[in-house]
Amino acid sequence: MKIRVQTKLFLGFMAVALGTMVLVSLGAHYFISREFRDLLGGENPPQFPWPGGEGGGRPPEDLFLRDIKIYFTLAAMVGGILAGLISFWFAKFWVNPIKKVIETTQKIARGQYKDRIETHSKDEIGDLCRSVNAMASELEAMEKLRKELMSNVAHELATPLTNISGYLEALHDGTIQGEALTQKTIELLKEETDRLAFMVKDVRALSVTENPTLCMIFKSYDAKSLIEGVVMKMKPEYEKKDITLSICVEGTPQLEVDKDKFSQILINLLSNAILHTPSKGKITLAVRVKKEGIEIAVQDNGEGISQQDLPHIFERFYRADKSRSRETGGLGVGLTIARALVEAHGGTIEAESKVGQGSRFTCIFPLRCGGLDLH
Numbered sequence: 141m142k143i144r145v146q147t148k149l150f151l152g153f154m155a156v157a158l159g160t161m162v163l164v165s166l167g168a169h170y171f172i173s174r175e176f177r178d179l180l181g182g183e184n185p186p187q188f189p190w191p192g193g194e195g196g197g198r199p200p201e202d203l204f205l206r207d208i209k210i211y212f213t214l215a216a217m218v219g220g221i222l223a224g225l226i227s228f229w230f231a232k233f234w235v236n237p238i239k240k241v242i243e244t245t246q247k248i249a250r251g252q253y254k255d256r257i258e259t260h261s262k263d264e265i266g267d268l269c270r271s272v273n274a275m276a277s278e279l280e281a282m283e284k285l286r287k288e289l290m291s292n293v294a295h296e297l298a299t300p301l302t303n304i305s306g307y308l309e310a311l312h313d314g315t316i317q318g319e320a321l322t323q324k325t326i327e328l329l330k331e332e333t334d335r336l337a338f339m340v341k342d343v344r345a346l347s348v349t350e351n352p353t354l355c356m357i358f359k360s361y362d363a364k365s366l367i368e369g370v371v372m373k374m375k376p377e378y379e380k381k382d383i384t385l386s387i388c389v390e391g392t393p394q395l396e397v398d399k400d401k402f403s404q405i406l407i408n409l410l411s412n413a414i415l416h417t418p419s420k421g422k423i424t425l426a427v428r429v430k431k432e433g434i435e436i437a438v439q440d441n442g443e444g445i446s447q448q449d450l451p452h453i454f455e456r457f458y459r460a461d462k463s464r465s466r467e468t469g470g471l472g473v474g475l476t477i478a479r480a481l482v483e484a485h486g487g488t489i490e491a492e493s494k495v496g497q498g499s500r501f502t503c504i505f506p507l508r509c510g511g512l513d514l515h
């Protein structure tokens with residue numbers, strides 16, 4: 141059962157107040173009863189006589205009132221001390237986890253992400269501790285990805301640069317001779333420079349994820365024509381692997397999107413599908429109108445994504461394939477950019493996959509009218 145901090149503090153203060161009241165009441169009941177019996181001629185002598193005789197010459201009523209005041213004062217003092225001790229314990233109980241949160245966040249600020257706060261509380265303090273732990277885990281994962289990125293970039297850049305340097309040195313020294321061999325070398329140089337340009341483009345495209353709504357120009361387009369235009373650009377890539385790419389559009393839906401950014405979404409999704417689909421495989425691009433909006437799904441029958449990797453595929457620099465081969469290289473930002481651009485259109489994107497059966501990426505773009513979301 142989850143009890144709010146406000147409720148716990150209220151109950152704590154009530155416990156302190158009730159404890160003090162009970163102590164004072166019990167003390168008062170005991171001492172008043174005894175003094176009252178003394179006043180009526182009981183066996184017990186007065187407990188606090190004044191100087192100058194047993195009663196100091198004062199009437200019994202005065203002695204009775206004097207003793208009652210003293211007992212009440214003592215009971216109030218003891219109750220106050222007890223209330224202070226209990227309050228101090230309560231304050232320490234509540235402040236300790238907050239101190240741990242402060243210490244942990246200070247360590248996080250210094251770049252130390254491994255510390256976690258142990259908590260079993262189910263109130264807001266416990267939620268705060270768990271939130272800090274989650275933040276530390278996310279930052280630790282991002283730091284790991286950053287280090288992997290630096291390693292990947294260094295590796296990916298080193299290979300083509302080394303090749304280019306070697307080819308140019310061979311041309312300069314005259315090692316490579318003959319028109320055919322020289323032409324082949326020039327083609328290899330172009331491939332390596334294209335590869336470098338592609339990686340630089342990936343890095344620059346990361347800025348899109350920071351502010352994807354910048355310069356968004358929405359216009360209405362026929363969905364089928366727009367998608368076919370993008371697919372035509374990808375034709376050399378999927379034909380190179382002898383992949384069959386089919387388009388299925390239900391009805392004549394109109395998309396109100398930013399053309400360039402929408403095209404980038406499809407290019408990233410199709411590039412990812414082509415990369416992970418084997419030769420002679422199949423890719424399907426389906427479009428249909430649903431209650432939520434216009435659904436665009438890219439499905440392949442490729443290698444699929446493991447359930448362990450699936451929750452992370454939209455994260456920056458994440459690659460399910462940790463190898464750095466030239467065939468599966470890249471910086472792992474294509475899907476990150478696709479998600480940022482889909483969300484900039486007010487849409488959503490999700491992925492489903494089974495290893496060995498392929499993957500399906502589904503985007504839903506809101507129905508718009510004059511730039512206004514109809515939902």
